[in-house]
Amino acid sequence: MREPYKAYQGLLTERSTVAAVVFTLALMWSVDQITFIGAFFVGAVAAAFLLQLEIKRRMERLENRRSAIREKRKSKTGASVLLGAHALDRLPSPLMLINADKKIAFANESARELLGNDIVGNDAILYLRQSNFVAALDNILKGQYGDFGVIRYTTSKDRSFDVTVAPVLAGRKQQDGVRAIVYFYEVTSLLRTERMRADFVANASHELRTPLTSVLGFIETLRGPAVGDQDAHKRFLGIMQTEAERMVRLIDDLLSLSRIEMTRYMAPNAITDINKLIVSAINTVKTVAAERGVVLVFEQAEGVASVIADSDQITQVLLNLLSNAAKYADPETTVHIHTELTRTGKHVMLSISDEGPGIAQEHLARLTERFYRVDTARSRKMGGTGLGLAIVKHILLRHGSTLDIKSQLGTGTSFSFKLAIPQNKPQSS
Structure with a gap:
């Protein structure tokens, strides 16, 4: 409000000055102190001066209005850019914007996690050195658009991405410059x-x-x-x-x-007695175990009975694990089957431990892979197919559980997993 007031005040002062000059000239002419032509000339000059000031003031006012409009548009654009950058930053896939001199102008959070937190402002070629990427980026920055295909990018941590490079206009006008967008789609x-x-x-x-x-x-x-x-x-x-x-x-x-x-994503909802399943599996494997002098001992926890499980599939899990224990445990040893409540009281933990030669640590992570065997010749001699533990793994995944394997060479191996207890029937601890 101050600038319009000052302009209006300046206008009054200038007009008053000109009016005073015209009045003085008229007075001087009336007393024959100046000729009519001289008074008219001086008045015309004053009027022209006043007109020039008025035109200048209107031009300044128009320029101020244009500046205000530009600032308003700029603020709106800045707000939209910030909003867009915030939205891109939340994308789960890495994304980068490359400016005309091949510098990384923007990288979202996923891209910074992938390539480094300090990548913004650096040359994009430092991070993507493939010749087809360099050629695609050069063509885009030159305005030569086309189908550059997909570029495969693999990190040192064995993560693989399909990288797409596409042109993006930095502004509405072509002379504002051309930028490129680099999008990473993970295909690991x-x-x-x-x-x-x-x-x-x-x-x-x-x-x-x-x-x-x-x-x-x-x-x-x-x-x-x-x-x-x-x-x-x-x-x-x-x-x-x-x-x-x-x-x-x-x-x-x-x-x-x-x-x-x-049926991987179809969670079971039947309630079964886990103790009966264990006893049934022990009776089935007992004959095979007895041939090697292996004894199966079931240590039942008090208050543990009902679990949420597919009885046929859990029976298959127990038979696979007990058969492996009976076949690979040392002769004349004991296999312990143990159940207990977890600390939360919401699950039953079941463990099967043998007194065998044990398994080296480098094999434990791969035991549930299909056809993976620690000793291929012995496994085939025992009649194994290499799929037993893979079947166990997928059954337990369906039951929302995992197979935990612990082993020590010369001591034995322990397999354990947990099953949920029906909460409408609380178990006593």
Whole structure:
């Protein structure tokens, strides 16, 4: 409000001055102190001066109004830029904006976590050195737009991204400059899944090819050199039966794993007695364990009975773990099956511990992988398919649990997992 008041006050002063001059000239002319022509000339000059001042003042007022409009637009643009930057900063995928001199003008939080907190202001080529990225960025900054495809970027931590480079106009006018947007789409999990699928097919094919090759070889022998050898027939047919049974077990495990994965996200809601399942599994494995002098001992916790679980699947978990313990524990030792309530009282913790040779630490993290074996020859000799612990893992994932494996060489191995207790039926501790 002060500037318009000052302008109005200045206008009054100038007009008063001009009016005083005109009045003085008129008075001087009336008393014959100046001629009419002189008075008219001086008055015209004063009027022209006043008109010039008025035009100047109006131009200043118009320029002030334009400046105010520009400032308002600038503030709105700044607010929108800040809002846009805040929105981009929350994107889960890394994103960067590159200015005309290849400097990183903006990087969201994900990009800073990926490439470093101090990347803004640095040259983008320092972080993405691939030749196709450099060529794509050069073409975009030159205004040559096109389909540059997807650039694969892999970090030192084995994280893989598909990088896309696209042009972005920095302003409404072309002369405002051209910038590029670099977007990272993480494909680590996709590549791992694809690699796991390829490994699975290769491993399954290998596991099936080995017994099939043996069976075909024996058939060829029986039809050829050993066609009349009854002892060879008896021996080879026994081996063929063993290999065929191994293939049947492998196919059964593959089908079982497939069915379990189909119900991966369907949490069980049935209530079952965990003690009955454990006793039933022990009775099933007891005969195999007795052949090696292994004793199965169940240490039942008081007040632990009902759990939320799929009884068939948990029985499969118990049979797999108990069978492994009976096969791989040292002869004449004891396998302990133990249940207890967790501290929260919401879960039952079940542990199966053997007194065996133990497993080296570098193998523990991979035991639940499909077809992974610590001792391949021994596992095949024992009739294992390499899928038992993978099946256990996926069943427990469906039950919202994980398989915890602890082992020490020369001491033994312990497998444990937990199952939820129905909360409408509180258990006594």
